[in-house]
Amino acid sequence: MTKAPPTLALWQRLNTKPGGQWLFARGVCRRAPYFSTIRPRIEALETGRCVVTSRKRRSVENHIGTFHAIAMCNMAELAGGLAAEATVPTTHRWIPQGMEVDYVAKAETDLTATCVVDLPTTWDDRQTLSTPVDITDASGQIVFRARIRMYVSKKPARKPAA
Known part of the structure; x- marks a missing residue:
């Protein structure tokens, strides 16, 4: 059995505890501050799947009162x-390589983002x-679609301490 990635292991520890989901989301936003602009709530996280919600409020609206395109990005x-x-x-690392987006409909309410990864058979x-x-x-109703390509590579071997 392989060890869960650290982020997933942390989610699994905090998820069921009172305030755990909130604390996990705050930790993610502390690590990557630009995510705090959408005040995300992580609803689900597991291998191959994540669900994030965000409430519609003034700070994520555009000039016509709908959810701003970049907030959805x-x-x-x-x-x-x-x-x-x-x-x-944990033997590999990833980085976004590109993202294509489609704005399907006006986003006039709170939103839910769902990602389901096509798992490779081998790494x-x-x-x-x-x-x-x-x-x-x-x-x-789907209001936005994104296709994000993540470049995944094996972590380089650590050099021994001198």
């Missing part, structure tokens, strides 16, 4: 990044991991 990157972090084995020294993200509104 932040949600997608957070969901995709956490899904990758929970999926990629090569170098490969691209697809992390598709759908963002839905309160009625379940």
